[in-house]
Amino acid sequence: MRATAEHIVNRWSDIQRPVFVRAFSTQPTIADPPSPGKIATTFEPWWSAEDIEAGLEAGTVRYGRLHVPAFETGQASVELDADDDGRRVRVKVPGFMARNRAVHGDRVAVRLMWKAYKRDDSGSDGTGEDEASVGQVEDARARVVAVVRRSEVPVVGVARPGETKIQPRDQRLPAMDLIHPFSQVEEGAHLVACEIVDWDETSVNPKCKMVVIIGRELEFLRASKECYLDASVYHLGPVGSGVAEHRAIMERYGLTSQEYSxxxxxxxxxxxxxxxxxxxxxxxxxxxxxxxxxxxxxxxxxxxxxxxxxxxxxxxxxxxxxxxxxxxxxxxxxxxxxxxxxxxxxxxxxxxxxxxxxxxxxxxxxxxxxxxxxxxxxxxxxxxxxxxxxxxxxxxxxxxxxxxxxxxxxxxxxxxxxxxxxxxxxxxxxxxxxxxxxxxxxxxxxxxxxxxxxxxxxxxxxx
Incomplete structure (x- = not known):
């Protein structure tokens, strides 16, 4: 059965509760208690395609692209797709949890939440909570309800032997868990390009896989016990070498290195x-x-x-x-x-x-x-x-x-x-x-x- 605008409004009322739990070992949680010093996080589940479609029809959901400033990574916003009049509006996404597992460059669906100008019968201005059109926005805010498409720009970072995490060079991106970490026999650091493959509701960090291995590939392939069939191999030299860094920059910013045919x-x-x-x-x-x-x-x-x-x-x-x-x-x-x-x-x-x-x-x-x-x-x-x-x-x-x-x-x-x-x-x-x-x-x-x-x-x- 197709969801209706009323269904969306009711659903919104149902989830007027904390959408995440953050606790240390001394504080009980609904989920299994975290290990000492570890933060437990629960993101809001992503909406279904049916719910998103109903929200689009009701005017409470819009599509757009998430933007995180390079030097203010605590801030985020979404530039909404142009409306019928060709207007583009940027709305704030307050806080890490409101991003709901979206990262810079992702195409997302957002649920709009803002204060709007309203005019009473006497003509004086008043302000209240309302489902306003974008053109009426006073303090436009939104939260991500689904990631529609991940950014096509690879995540470039450094992988080290025995470590399961990748720290991206782009500081706007969170640390990521590598699903196939390097074995302990590896020596030195490797420049890698990765893509996000999963991010569940209870994890602070996304999971990623390597798609390009940029530095010291020959040694890596000889020593590693893992199989990276999805990874493209470029023998470009060690981390820090000019050629390897050149390639890393191209991958990080999604720049094409192909000549015209x-x-x-x-x-x-x-x-x-x-x-x-x-x-x-x-x-x-x-x-x-x-x-x-x-x-x-x-x-x-x-x-x-x-x-x-x-x-x-x-x-x-x-x-x-x-x-x-x-x-x-x-x-x-x-x-x-x-x-x-x-x-x-x-x-x-x-x-x-x-x-x-x-x-x-x-x-x-x-x-x-x-x-x-x-x-x-x-x-x-x-x-x-x-x-x-x-x-x-x-x-x-x-x-x-x-x-x-x-x-x-x-x-x-x-x-x-x-x-x-x-x-x-x-x-x-x-x-x-x-x-x-x-x-x-x-x-x-x-x-x-x-x-x-x-x-x-x-x-x-x-x-």
Missing amino acids: EDIEGALRERLPSSEAVVEEVLRGNGPRRWDLRKSHRVISIDPPTARDLDDALSVEVRPGGRLRIGVHVADVSHFVPAHSHLDKEAARRSTTVYMPHKTYPMLPRHLSENLCSLLPGEDRLAFSVFFTLDRATGCLCGDDPIAFGKSIIRSSARLSYAEVDAAMARGPSEIPQIDPKVMADVELLWDVAAKRNLSRTDDTIR
Whole structure:
């Protein structure tokens, strides 16, 4: 029989009692007494799918994702899924027990509990306990009633011989019981990535299994009496080595280390062989016209010397009245990546290019990020451009000169590094004689107005 909204309300009344017992050895409990010094904990049972569905219909239950701040692990909140109006609300989950075995990143169902604004017949405001809509929340709180899906990010921690617990490196996560602990014959510590497999109502800590063994794997496999058929093995070196720590970081934050396949790269090279072909196609097309800035604007990029994806650049024009017209130009990736396409979804999943000490993992295929969408000197590129005017003497924005946004075609005149610019500004343009003097003059203008603008910000803060 399908649960009703009335059933949910009645059920809520039935459980207005402590949902856990916390006791030391001197205090009796309903359950078996704990061993001396041990805390006994009983979490609320997770709700059934039927109860959750009834709560959703009644408006007392919502889905969302649990968030625990990295430096305030005693606090937690859930960002609820957007409602019909597209609003997103974050509600507090007060206390460890209210999390009910959910950890950071889990998708959860929460029972809403809050004080809401109410208006009486006379029109004056009053406050009382009520089943309010999210938009009426004054002090939004909730408790977790079920974990719908565990976070996909592995738990990275250190396992030691003879110990049954894993202490995650992410301090937002609790210590975990390893279901297959290392044998005593093991030596040294091992970096491992684990996933939660169980967390019963009477346990303070979840149970986990290893899915990746990161450090000293060959010694581990030779000596261990246990069988880790589910674990992937990477022979990366001992705990603390650069390669092992690199892998641990990738696992801990759920970062992808996979390159785009050669099939994808090859298809892009075949369809988009060169920037010249792309620009010609744009100029011949019937779409919105682009500003052609290739001859009218001297565009400069400034990046780390090893950067290969140069995705932004600057230009500057001297205007009458002591003004500078600044241009910011960003590679137009959207021209090459159709909305909602497979590539768009994969780039969204990766979110950003990941820069590690020894390797870069790109958000986009390299033919785009390092070629067609990289603002290389002397190459025609599609861009988004924004222009604004600053007062040269103060660095303040000139409000009477409108800000302009538009799609453009640009051609970078120079690629500089931060170190080159710092050296030139500190010791003079002669530090980089290979750079066109006109480019260096533009850099000096940009440097000077940026310094003025920073000073004006500081002055505003002081005042």
